Amino acid sequence: MSDWFHNGAPVTSVAIENRGFQYGDGLFETIAIRGGEPRLWGHHLERLAEGCRRLRLERPDAGSLRLQLDGALQASTVESLYCTAKIIVSGGVTQRGYGRARRTPAHTLIGVFPAVPPAGSAYRDGVGTIRCRTALATGSALAGVKTLNRIEQVLARSECLEADAFEGLTFDADARLICGTMSNVFLVDGKTIRTPSLSRCGVAGVMRRHLMDVLRDTPAAVVECDLGERDLERAGEVFLTNSQFGVLPVSRCDERTWPVGPVTRDVMSLMAGNGIAECRL
Amino acid sequence: MSDWFHNGAPVTSVAIENRGFQYGDGLFETIAIRGGEPRLWGHHLERLAEGCRRLRLERPDAGSLRLQLDGALQASTVESLYCTAKIIVSGGVTQRGYGRARRTPAHTLIGVFPAVPPAGSAYRDGVGTIRCRTALATGSALAGVKTLNRIEQVLARSECLEADAFEGLTFDADARLICGTMSNVFLVDGKTIRTPSLSRCGVAGVMRRHLMDVLRDTPAAVVECDLGERDLERAGEVFLTNSQFGVLPVSRCDERTWPVGPVTRDVMSLMAGNGIAECRL
Numbered sequence: 001m002s003d004w005f006h007n008g009a010p011v012t013s014v015a016i017e018n019r020g021f022q023y024g025d026g027l028f029e030t031i032a033i034r035g036g037e038p039r040l041w042g043h044h045l046e047r048l049a050e051g052c053r054r055l056r057l058e059r060p061d062a063g064s065l066r067l068q069l070d071g072a073l074q075a076s077t078v079e080s081l082y083c084t085a086k087i088i089v090s091g092g093v094t095q096r097g098y099g100r101a102r103r104t105p106a107h108t109l110i111g112v113f114p115a116v117p118p119a120g121s122a123y124r125d126g127v128g129t130i131r132c133r134t135a136l137a138t139g140s141a142l143a144g145v146k147t148l149n150r151i152e153q154v155l156a157r158s159e160c161l162e163a164d165a166f167e168g169l170t171f172d173a174d175a176r177l178i179c180g181t182m183s184n185v186f187l188v189d190g191k192t193i194r195t196p197s198l199s200r201c202g203v204a205g206v207m208r209r210h211l212m213d214v215l216r217d218t219p220a221a222v223v224e225c226d227l228g229e230r231d232l233e234r235a236g237e238v239f240l241t242n243s244q245f246g247v248l249p250v251s252r253c254d255e256r257t258w259p260v261g262p263v264t265r266d267v268m269s270l271m272a273g274n275g276i277a278e279c280r281l
Numbered sequence: 282m283s284d285w286f287h288n289g290a291p292v293t294s295v296a297i298e299n300r301g302f303q304y305g306d307g308l309f310e311t312i313a314i315r316g317g318e319p320r321l322w323g324h325h326l327e328r329l330a331e332g333c334r335r336l337r338l339e340r341p342d343a344g345s346l347r348l349q350l351d352g353a354l355q356a357s358t359v360e361s362l363y364c365t366a367k368i369i370v371s372g373g374v375t376q377r378g379y380g381r382a383r384r385t386p387a388h389t390l391i392g393v394f395p396a397v398p399p400a401g402s403a404y405r406d407g408v409g410t411i412r413c414r415t416a417l418a419t420g421s422a423l424a425g426v427k428t429l430n431r432i433e434q435v436l437a438r439s440e441c442l443e444a445d446a447f448e449g450l451t452f453d454a455d456a457r458l459i460c461g462t463m464s465n466v467f468l469v470d471g472k473t474i475r476t477p478s479l480s481r482c483g484v485a486g487v488m489r490r491h492l493m494d495v496l497r498d499t500p501a502a503v504v505e506c507d508l509g510e511r512d513l514e515r516a517g518e519v520f521l522t523n524s525q526f527g528v529l530p531v532s533r534c535d536e537r538t539w540p541v542g543p544v545t546r547d548v549m550s551l552m553a554g555n556g557i558a559e560c561r562l
Binding site for chain 2: 023088097111113148
């Protein structure tokens with residue numbers, strides 16, 4: 001069940017010539033709606049703007065986008081106090097051919113979906129993960145951007161489905177740890193929290209950014225750096241972030257297991273106090 | 282002007298939930314229709330099958346696909362003796378989420394477009410190219426496959442539009458020459474013809490394959506290898522291949538110019554004798 005809207009009107013389809021369909025030419029945001037309000041809206045807007053700049057897409061006006069989102073939440077048949085909204089901005093409709101002229105009007109869609117939160121046990125006991133075999137290409141011009149080019153995540157996520165794992169950790173072609181298929185990953189060593197650099201590939205999540213902002217001026221400030229398989233093996237604690245679930249401890253990756261540790265619990269408590277209610281244990 | 286068909290019926294739109302739109306989850310073939318027949322049909326079918334295998338997509342039945350193509354050509358308002366057909370196979374419609382179960386039915390669309398051949402002067406005198414600044418990510422799980430994840434080509438092609446160049450040559454993140462935005466590239470040194478390896482990124486074109494097949498048992502057999510900026514600079518001749526235009530000499534890349542050389546002319550003559558009529562000078 002979901003409802004999609006374009007300029008306030010309900011829609012169920014897009015033109016075949018839409019460049020989002022032809023070339024994956026576009027980007028999206030997946031937004032947690034909590035108490036009827038879009039959580040981390042400012043972060044979503046900033047990432048969207050940066051993505052439009054990188055893809056040379058016409059950037060939707062922030063005010064108009066918010067009006068469209070609010071309208072979609074009101075008009076939707078989905079319970080709109082606690083749900084998930086998805087904004088897709090694609091390169092619009094053009095003639096056949098990769099090239100897109102600078103002034104091509106972008107095409108914006110807003111979808112509203114029921115939110116399906118993880119069970120409380122996931123927050124208390126952690127979630128199981130696997131190492132995905134699908135490698136992420138490196139040196140991407142699109143690194144960090146949540147584009148509509150997501151086949152790598154489709155393949156990696158399909159590995160998770162088959163392994164019945166909550167999440168899969170993905171590595172780049174040079175065996176660097178990058179992120180989860182739908183989350184960002186953090187490794188804890190003693191009191192140090194590290195997260196993979198996303199300068200070569202991966203998606204820079206808004207919850208990752210929020211967590212780094214919250215921890216910035218504390219002794220637990222997050223270090224962004226290159227990390228590999230051995231860093232994962234040696235980590236004392238591992239956790240994930242994502243716009244919908246907030247923060248979740250990782251209890252397992254393939255054969256390696258971790259307890260839910262004190263740093264992860266502290267981070268969750270801090271995030272609960274900073275607007276991410278799911279993290280309240 | 283174009284006509285799209287799904288299972289024999291004309292269509293103008295796809296469901297918003299189509300995974301091709303949501304994630305670029307799919308692939309495509311662009312086929313030259315000459316004398317009403319799909320040129321290099323066997324090569325297109327093989328690449329499609331290999332792409333479906335790599336993307337874990339349900340593979341369309343070859344016989345049914347040909348019937349659908351023939352039906353689309355007949356039903357289309359486009360002049361169907363000499364035109365371009367596009368087959369899109371996407372991951373179909375599923376609920377939100379990257380994962381796609383193995384048995385998800387794929388969704389096939391066939392589009393028919395007027396063909397716009399390059400001017401005769403392009404074949405005689407060559408075409409102008411630029412070096413694209415957009416780098417291709419390397420180590421891709423999708424290397425060689427013509428997927429719907431084409432934002433890199435969109436950005437590189439937009440550079441060509443702005444420079445008013447016929448084509449742009451793209452390099453990977455490690456500065457290796459890979460291909461054109463819509464073509465494959467060949468460098469000639471003396472009598473040796475080399476073309477970039479496509480094991481890390483790029484699209485393996487059907488005309489590239491046909492040319493390599495045609496030259497396989499001749500002294501001019503094509504060598505597939507890693508090539509860089511300096512190989513391009515030092516090349517005595519440069520030419521491009523693409524399913525629609527066949528073979529085209531390159532007369533310029535940024536400031537570097539080349540004459541249309543004897544090896545390129547021999548290759549074009551050989552290709553003209555092997556079904557690629559456009560190469561007849």
